[in-house]
Amino acid sequence: MQPIVVQHISKSYGKVSALRDVSFTVGPGELFGLIGPDGAGKSTLFRILATLVLADKGQAFVNGKDVVKDYRAIRREVGYMPGRFSLYQDLTVEENLRFFATIFNTTVNANYDMIRDIYEQIAPFKDRPAGKLSGGMKQKLALSCALVHRPSVLFLDEPTTGVDPVSRKEFWEMLQRLRQRGIPILVSTPYMDEATLCDRVALIQNGALMRIDTPTAIVEQFSTKVWAFRASDTWRLIRDLRAYPGVESCFAFGEFLHVVMNADPEKVKQDLITEGHTGVAYQPANAGIEDVFMALMRAQTEIS
């Protein structure tokens, strides 16, 4: 049995289509990433799977149970960390944890092995109100609260948004350990670099899944040749390259620009130098998930 099955789900709010014919499955013990910007429809999908919102069309199953008919059973079995900080700000760390254990008719002690790794990192602050924790610590507490009733499926809606790079890295290390326990995890993120930490990902934009595969396969199947260019004056380089004949797209990627073009890079370099650019260098770029996402976004815009 696949722990999460989504079949042709659509959902609109008035005239706005939040989800359009979305289908995918998450296998046992799989860490599945939903990668896309804010407003892509990720949270709506989580709410449907967590039985909090009804889809207009399609079906979805969690642990083989229907999200509409069997919602009570599903609620007992899933751990759900919503996108907005969902804890009680004026309760302490420990009180929040006890509260969530109690509403699931269990105790913190009974399931302490589930949360030990994570909770130990915030235990020194157990008497602090949740509202006074730093961003990274809030997320650790929220994850502890989502795990305290020993769920068999985990839904994490943007657990790392607004969190600094160090805390993000720590959070993903915790997810890797949870995965080793065999818990299937559906996690969403707007950070494209986090895609590579998932077993499989779905790229989502404007309510539609553009691609589902392993991160490696998604990048390998991307056949467009991308060149990396740099020069001393980045902003001038962006403008000059965008105006260059044969250049399809040119976007900044860290210290280089990623350029998709029908042109000989050596000639481009010489022309740039002639135009007065200094420090010009180029090399073949290692395209990543973000390059693929941007190419798919552009294709999607052209179709609609």
Place this chain on the structure above:
Amino acid sequence: MTQPAITTHALTRRFGDFIATNAITFEVAQGEIFGFLGANGAGKTTAMRMLCGLLKPSSGEARVAGFDIYTQTEKIKQRIGYMSQKFSLYEDLTVKENIRFYGGIYGLSHRQIREKTGALLGKLDMEKEANMLVSALPLGWKQKLSFSIAVIHDPSIVFLDEPTGGVDPITRRQFWDLIYESADKGVTIFVTTHYMDEAEYCNRISIMVDGKIRALDTPSALKQQFGAATMNDVFLQLARAKS
């Protein structure tokens, strides 16, 4: 030589026993894109609020656009623009109404507001959306609109607090086009971000750890200094080394 856009000397802010910003000293040149990085809770927001004239320092000195942050906060507010991911526009006003509102706040005349509105809508290609409520716009459009409104009064410095969080990858880069364009016109950009690739787009960056500035240089010099391939590695080394 023109005077720096921002200078601080041993700028400090305490909250009780806690030192949120601990004797930070730096300069930002006019027209520079300055990345102000640090982990959550490192003291960035406190420092930024002092520089915007919203919070009195406990000790130290700072001048923003030539004005003193103790005694000339009202002058500072007229000369700076500010936008953050959290607060920017009024969702229940239309695009045009937001422009008029902020233009009015910054003391532009009716005529100036009319001219600015036309130019701004044209530049963002949003003429058709002029009478739409801001709440109906996609996030990326909102962010571009709020940047344009943050510079509607031609400030000499603009403070951007995580302006691109959660924004799609194309819009995030279009947003940086706007930043580059403003800097090119001489506007100083003071920006925080959690995207380390964006740190590379800055002329210089500082990294705060536990209230102090622990590194300050160009991205390439910092990578060299820390023997790191990317800014992400530099950041991880500094922020992990703390306790």
